[in-house]
Amino acid sequence: MSDATVIPATGVAAWGQAIRRDRKAAIGAAILAVFAVVGLIGPFFAGDPHELVGVPLQPPSAAHLLGTNGQGQDVLSQLVAGTRLSLAIGFSVGFIVVLAGALVGVAAGYFGGRVDALLSLFFNVFLVIPGLPLAIIIAAYLPSGPLTLAFVLVVTGWAWNARVVRAQTLATRNRDFVAAAVVAGESSFNIITREILPTMTSILVAQIIGSTVYAIGAQVGLEFLGLGDVSTVTWGTILYWAQNDSALLTGAWWTFAPTGVCVALVGFGLTMLNSGFDEITNPRLQLERAWRAHLEKKGARPARSTPVVIEVE
Amino acid sequence: MSEPLLSIRGLCVDYIADRGPVRAVDRVTLDVEAGETLGCAGESGSGKTTMAKALMRILPPPAVISGGEVLFEGHDVLKLGEPELRAMRWSRISMVFQSAMDALNPVITVGEQIVDTLAAHGGVSKEAARIRAGELLDLVDIPRNCFEGYAHQLSGGMRQRVGIAIALALEPSLVILDEPTTALDVIVEREILRQIRTLQKKLGFAVIFITHDLSRMLQFSDRVAVFYAARLAEVGPAEELRRAPRHPYTRGLLAAFPSIHGVSEKRSSIPGTPPSLKNPPSGCRFHPRCPLAVDICRSEEPALRKLGQRHFVACHLAE
Numbered sequence: 328m329s330d331a332t333v334i335p336a337t338g339v340a341a342w343g344q345a346i347r348r349d350r351k352a353a354i355g356a357a358i359l360a361v362f363a364v365v366g367l368i369g370p371f372f373a374g375d376p377h378e379l380v381g382v383p384l385q386p387p388s389a390a391h392l393l394g395t396n397g398q399g400q401d402v403l404s405q406l407v408a409g410t411r412l413s414l415a416i417g418f419s420v421g422f423i424v425v426l427a428g429a430l431v432g433v434a435a436g437y438f439g440g441r442v443d444a445l446l447s448l449f450f451n452v453f454l455v456i457p458g459l460p461l462a463i464i465i466a467a468y469l470p471s472g473p474l475t476l477a478f479v480l481v482v483t484g485w486a487w488n489a490r491v492v493r494a495q496t497l498a499t500r501n502r503d504f505v506a507a508a509v510v511a512g513e514s515s516f517n518i519i520t521r522e523i524l525p526t527m528t529s530i531l532v533a534q535i536i537g538s539t540v541y542a543i544g545a546q547v548g549l550e551f552l553g554l555g556d557v558s559t560v561t562w563g564t565i566l567y568w569a570q571n572d573s574a575l576l577t578g579a580w581w582t583f584a585p586t587g588v589c590v591a592l593v594g595f596g597l598t599m600l601n602s603g604f605d606e607i608t609n610p611r612l613q614l615e616r617a618w619r620a621h622l623e624k625k626g627a628r629p630a631r632s633t634p635v636v637i638e639v640e
Numbered sequence: 641m642s643e644p645l646l647s648i649r650g651l652c653v654d655y656i657a658d659r660g661p662v663r664a665v666d667r668v669t670l671d672v673e674a675g676e677t678l679g680c681a682g683e684s685g686s687g688k689t690t691m692a693k694a695l696m697r698i699l700p701p702p703a704v705i706s707g708g709e710v711l712f713e714g715h716d717v718l719k720l721g722e723p724e725l726r727a728m729r730w731s732r733i734s735m736v737f738q739s740a741m742d743a744l745n746p747v748i749t750v751g752e753q754i755v756d757t758l759a760a761h762g763g764v765s766k767e768a769a770r771i772r773a774g775e776l777l778d779l780v781d782i783p784r785n786c787f788e789g790y791a792h793q794l795s796g797g798m799r800q801r802v803g804i805a806i807a808l809a810l811e812p813s814l815v816i817l818d819e820p821t822t823a824l825d826v827i828v829e830r831e832i833l834r835q836i837r838t839l840q841k842k843l844g845f846a847v848i849f850i851t852h853d854l855s856r857m858l859q860f861s862d863r864v865a866v867f868y869a870a871r872l873a874e875v876g877p878a879e880e881l882r883r884a885p886r887h888p889y890t891r892g893l894l895a896a897f898p899s900i901h902g903v904s905e906k907r908s909s910i911p912g913t914p915p916s917l918k919n920p921p922s923g924c925r926f927h928p929r930c931p932l933a934v935d936i937c938r939s940e941e942p943a944l945r946k947l948g949q950r951h952f953v954a955c956h957l958a959e
Contacts, residue, residue, distance in 0.1 A: 613658075614656075614657070614658075614701065614702045615701045615702060617656050617657060617658050617702060618656040618701045618702035618703075618704070619701075621656040621661070621702075621704065622704065627704075629701070630722065631722060632697040632698070632722060632725050633653075633693075633694060633697040633698065633699040633700075633703055633704070633705055634704055634705070635697075635704075635705045635706075635718045635719075636704055636705070636706055637706065637707050637708075637718075638652075638706045638707055639650065639652045639667065639706055639707030639708070
């Protein structure tokens with residue numbers, strides 16, 4: 328049947344197609360796209376977030392759509408400026424964490440022996456260190472700023488990914504196609520990057536998304552505790568200043584609620600997007616989609632047992 | 641004649657692809673009598689395994705059963721609900737899989753897996769299940785001390801025998817053997833098949849034996865069904881099929897196997913390759929490769945006709 332097999336679209340086209348086909352993924356992608364646009368070009372349109380524009384703690388009005396904060400700065404301008412920095416840190420940390428985890432994990436799993444023992448010891452040590460206290464300590468000692476924060480998040484976040492990738496590599500390494508590649512004389516580097524890592528695409532993408540959610544949450548959390556550079560404008564420092572200015576006591580909800588909603592929305596969007604990626608990296612799920620649609624059209628429901636839809640008499 | 645144990649009537653199975661359904665089993669009609677061995681022969685993708693799995697309703701997505709009836713012990717399997725299917729599977733119809741290594745769990749001991757099978761269908765105490773598991777191992781000549789062993793400690797033949805023991809655990813009336821000996825060497829294969837024969841005589845279950853080794857199948861089966869491109873080409877008693885195959889496809893298959901008895905003759909093969917099921921040929925699906933094809937073969941699909949007492953052929957020219 329090889330001559331009639333459907334050749335699925337590859338590369339960017341395939342990703343685009345799968346995202347459009349999956350309603351959840353489409354919603355997630357749309358939410359993230361809005362934030363990406365705001366983060367990229369928003370700061371050119373919104374005003375200077377540091378500028379003192381009016382009376383402190385004014386509720387939302389036509390002049391200041393989200394009101395002013397305790398210093399008398401425009402909350403909307405701050406939110407837009409914060410979006411850029413927070414997302415930049417979040418996504419780059421998410422990416423680096425997975426990259427580091429994948430490299431260490433795949434090396435440990437593939438080479439085995441002493442390399443594995445050493446690397447496993449290394450990331451197991453990181454696993455038993457409680458993440459948040461370590462993050463607080465490192466952040467307190469290093470000069471505060473976004474880069475420090477990113478460093479702290481990478482150091483405390485990569486070990487789990489390494490562990491998962493190592494386990495997966497161990498399972499893949501003994502498969503016949505890897506043995507075939509070894510016999511064919513491929514270099515270890517090629518085997519790792521072209522044979523083993525692609526089988527884990529779905530895991531890696533899920534890890535990137537999960538790590539990004541973690542990075543954004545942890546970053547906002549650390550900054551809220553005052554461990555970031557409080558003079559930069561990020562979602563975390565917005566919340567820090569809102570707390571500092573007793574926003575809850577004075578009932579100034581507009582100084583913290585929009586930021587909270589943004590953090591939640593980005594997390595929500597990333598999670599939705601993940602379901603679409605699952606399908607691209609697992610061709611079986613694509614087949615199942617056609618199958619489900621077929622059954623739905625015939626008024627049957629997918630079940631554990633092979634469904635029966637009598638059409639032929 | 642009394643009711644057959646299993647009666648398949650016009651079974652159709654579709655695989656749903658993006659561009660529409662592909663029919664992998666097309667109006668197959670077959671009977672299996674209690675205690676008999678029915679062989680299913682055919683090339684890869686001819687629908688024999690798909691049919692067998694459809695009987696138990698264990699085809700994974702994207703398969704859909706799109707037509708026919710499967711009467712087994714008085715019930716239409718295609719109309720059963722989930723609980724009834726669960727009760728039927730393994731206790732009435734069981735299966736021995738192709739790869740014994742993959743069918744056995746590597747981290748659970750052999751004995752425990754048999755006990756689990758017994759426990760899954762309820763009604764037995766742990767103690768009774770262990771005793772029964774021991775008996776089952778005796779039945780397939782596996783030493784009792786393998787009870788605590790793991791799959792990797794057994795040889796390929798022993799693993800497959802454990803698979804047979806698990807299949808027989810609940811005394812089913814039908815056992816499907818899905819290429820049970822493909823991964824084994826010929827000596828072990830012979831032994832396993834002989835053992836199944838002996839057990840069958842003792843316990844009286846029927847067997848559906850799937851393989852692409854036609855000569856082995858003719859030796860082992862009472863009757864043989866030959867599949868070609870999702871359809872049945874010929875069904876008949878093994879002896880008759882070997883002596884006088886009626887369908888040109890069966891003839892072609894038999895002509896490709898050498899015999900160690902009798903005169904040495906030139907072996908021939910069937911030219912061409914089996915057709916794509918996405919776009920099957922019109923009329924008889926074998927006509928593009930058939931040496932005897934005439935006009936009617938191209939235009940009209942041959943029905944399965946009764947030619948002997950228990951011999952059915954789907955060919956316009958056979959008589």
